[in-house]
Amino acid sequence: MTARRQFIQWIPAAGLAAWAGRHAQAQTKVSEKDPQAVALGYVEDATKADKAKFKTYAAGQKCGNCQLFQGKAGDAAGNCPLFAGKQVAAAGWCSAYAKKA
Numbered sequence: 001m002t003a004r005r006q007f008i009q010w011i012p013a014a015g016l017a018a019w020a021g022r023h024a025q026a027q028t029k030v031s032e033k034d035p036q037a038v039a040l041g042y043v044e045d046a047t048k049a050d051k052a053k054f055k056t057y058a059a060g061q062k063c064g065n066c067q068l069f070q071g072k073a074g075d076a077a078g079n080c081p082l083f084a085g086k087q088v089a090a091a092g093w094c095s096a097y098a099k100k101a
């Protein structure tokens with residue numbers, strides 16, 4: 001009886017832990033020092049893009065208006081398929097930028 005009660009109490013805690021784990025992973029931001037970020041010239045602030053190295057950059061380009069940005073309009077950050085499992089800043093930029101149609 002006691003073991004059954006303990007088991008029943010344990011189930012919601014395990015579910016919450018699993019949900020929190022997934023939620024935390026979805027919220028992890030891409031670091032500018034991440035090797036993929038360095039290779040693509042990703043910066044959290046598009047105005048700080050390395051314009052000498054990435055000549056395709058143009059003022060106004062940012063993750064928030066990139067075709068690959070998966071966040072909603074107004075989101076501060078969102079997923080990008082180039083950085084699986086991590087989020088990029090809506091104000092960020094990388095050299096794979098493609099203007100949203």
Ligand code: SF4
Pocket residue numbers: 042062063064066067068069080081082088092093094095096097098
């Ligand atoms: S591909 Fe687009 S959304 Fe993804 S990091 Fe580069 S600029 Fe941002």
